[in-house]
Amino acid sequence: MWGGRFVEEPDPRVAALLTSLPVDRHLLRWDLLGSLAHVTSLAEAGVIPPLPAADLARALREMLAAADAGTLALNDGYEDVHSLIEATLASRLGGATAGWLQTGRSRNDQVVTAFRLDVKDRIRRLVDGVTALQGILLTRASQVTDVLIPGYTHLQKAQPVLLAHHWLAYFWMLNRDVGRLRDAFRRVNVSPLGSGAIAGSGFPIDRARQAALLGFAQISENSVDATADRDFAFEVTAAVAGLLVHLSRWAEELILWTTQEFGFIALPDGIMTGSSLMPQKRNPDLLELARAQAGGGLGSVVTLAVMLKGLPLGYNRDLQEDKAPTLTAFRAAEMATAALHLVADRMVVQRERMAAALRGGFLTATEVADYLVRRGVPFREAHRLAGRVVLAAEAARCDLWELPLEAYRNVSPRFEADVLQAVTPEGAVGARDVPGGTAPGRVAQALEAARATAVIQRAWLEQVRVDQQAAEARLLEAVPV
Numbered sequence: 001m002w003g004g005r006f007v008e009e010p011d012p013r014v015a016a017l018l019t020s021l022p023v024d025r026h027l028l029r030w031d032l033l034g035s036l037a038h039v040t041s042l043a044e045a046g047v048i049p050p051l052p053a054a055d056l057a058r059a060l061r062e063m064l065a066a067a068d069a070g071t072l073a074l075n076d077g078y079e080d081v082h083s084l085i086e087a088t089l090a091s092r093l094g095g096a097t098a099g100w101l102q103t104g105r106s107r108n109d110q111v112v113t114a115f116r117l118d119v120k121d122r123i124r125r126l127v128d129g130v131t132a133l134q135g136i137l138l139t140r141a142s143q144v145t146d147v148l149i150p151g152y153t154h155l156q157k158a159q160p161v162l163l164a165h166h167w168l169a170y171f172w173m174l175n176r177d178v179g180r181l182r183d184a185f186r187r188v189n190v191s192p193l194g195s196g197a198i199a200g201s202g203f204p205i206d207r208a209r210q211a212a213l214l215g216f217a218q219i220s221e222n223s224v225d226a227t228a229d230r231d232f233a234f235e236v237t238a239a240v241a242g243l244l245v246h247l248s249r250w251a252e253e254l255i256l257w258t259t260q261e262f263g264f265i266a267l268p269d270g271i272m273t274g275s276s277l278m279p280q281k282r283n284p285d286l287l288e289l290a291r292a293q294a295g296g297g298l299g300s301v302v303t304l305a306v307m308l309k310g311l312p313l314g315y316n317r318d319l320q321e322d323k324a325p326t327l328t329a330f331r332a333a334e335m336a337t338a339a340l341h342l343v344a345d346r347m348v349v350q351r352e353r354m355a356a357a358l359r360g361g362f363l364t365a366t367e368v369a370d371y372l373v374r375r376g377v378p379f380r381e382a383h384r385l386a387g388r389v390v391l392a393a394e395a396a397r398c399d400l401w402e403l404p405l406e407a408y409r410n411v412s413p414r415f416e417a418d419v420l421q422a423v424t425p426e427g428a429v430g431a432r433d434v435p436g437g438t439a440p441g442r443v444a445q446a447l448e449a450a451r452a453t454a455v456i457q458r459a460w461l462e463q464v465r466v467d468q469q470a471a472e473a474r475l476l477e478a479v480p481v
Contacts, residue, residue, distance in 0.1 A: 027115060028072070031085060031110065031114040034117065035085065036479055037193065037210045037475055038193065039056045040475070040478050042203070042205065047203045052097045052100045060089070086101060089101060104194075105193075105194075106198075109193055109227055110193075112226065113191065113192055115233070115322070116190070116232065123236065124461060124468075126334060130177060131457045131458060131461065133341045134454055144162075144164050147163040148429060149358070157357075159363055160363050160364065164443050168446050168450060175453060187235065188232045190217070191214060192219075192220045192227060193210050197315065198223060198227055198314040199223055214471060215468045230304065236326070240300075240333045243333050244293055244297035245294050247336040248291045251290040252291055264354055265347045267347055272284060273285040293333070293336040297328075297332050359399055362399070364401070364424065367400075367422050367427065368390075368423055369383045370422075370431065371415070375414045385411050392407045401420055401423045401427075
């Protein structure tokens with residue numbers, strides 16, 4: 001932005017390097033809303049005359065309607081979306097009327113206001129997508145409450161668990177991600193408008209009313225902090241990156257499960273791809289790309305942290321670079337969430353392969369030790385004796401529930417006939433009857449708890465949507481005409 005202080009025309013090469021319009025054009029709608037709230041507060045405070053206030057409000061409303069309809073021209077050649085809007089107003093109303101718009105406002109508080117509104121909306125949309133993904137998880141988990149699979153540690157078979165229990169682990173992972181996003185939303189939901197460039201507005205505007213008209217819950221407490229702070233972008237991007245890490249882990253597991261070596265799930269042709277050379281190939285490219293998105297999210301966190309770590313107060317032009325990494329993280333999360341939703345909805349559970357995988361690996365060896373503990377043997381001794389039983393089964397080339405009772409009694413006389421039921425996969429799963437365990441009754445309870453949690457999340461989403469719509473309705477009713 002150049003003004004009367006300069007006697008030399010800006011070097012076009014500098015203008016090209018400084019422009020942020022290719023990135024911040026997505027703030028158009030939010031900047032128009034912020035400008036409407038600003039004009040309204042200026043008019044209500046008697047700072048600008050009624051006629052230009054009404055003209056500005058009318059033109060901004062028309063531009064907002066055109067932006068929502070996708071018909072507002074977004075020509076290049078401007079320094080940023082703010083100068084584009086001001087130039088458009090000048091072309092429609094004349095420079096004198098358009099010139100009132102920036103009264104008592106800096107681009108410093110203007111841009112961060114629009115940015116916060118945009119981030120709020122992106123959080124809402126991302127939480128909506130994650131909640132829908134959790135809904136698919138609940139549906140699929142409810143369909144497989146009778147299916148057992150090997151649980152893995154170190155990618156080695158460990159203990160049998162219900163498949164529903166395994167998938168609910170991802171539900172609760174995603175629930176923590178939603179919790180972090182919702183928590184960050186509270187700190188994003190603060191209006192910096194009225195902070196000016198650094199010292200606050202020089203006019204008696206009602207900042208609380210501005211905030212209410214824009215749907216913010218509160219106003220910022222310090223004008224220097226309000227314009228120089230990007231903690232909210234860093235915090236939200238970190239939360240999004242955490243979500244992407246979880247989605248990447250799930251995508252990686254599903255990729256493994258589609259392999260011939262595992263074969264736990266099958267994916268239909270419609271969401272697989274082929275090879276340019278090998279005719280037999282069916283590749284889970286969608287999952288691989290979802291897995292890759294975590295890189296963009298984590299890179300965005302680093303970008304923002306490095307950008308912020310050396311900045312003195314207050315605003316510095318470095319902060320122009322805050323939007324691209326934030327937008328990158330959100331877009332990566334939206335892609336990965338949509339991909340996992342599609343795969344989770346269409347994957348086919350291969351029950352026979354899962355059942356076959358329960359054999360071998362001696363997954364119920366812990367049950368042997370627990371059985372002895374219940375009969376008065378200290379755990380470390382029980383652990384040693386269970387290892388002896390595993391050696392016997394290994395020598396007999398059979399699973400633990402197929403090993404003759406005599407072989408058990410050769411290890412310890414404390415074994416009785418009921419041990420053969422205790423060491424079946426079903427017996428092992430049923431024994432894990434504690435809150436958070438994999439016993440069928442506990443998993444049924446967990447499903448109900450997850451459904452209740454999903455209801456709460458959907459209620460929050462609806463409240464956020466209603467609050468923003470109500471704020472915009474109040475704003476459009478309040479603008480001077």
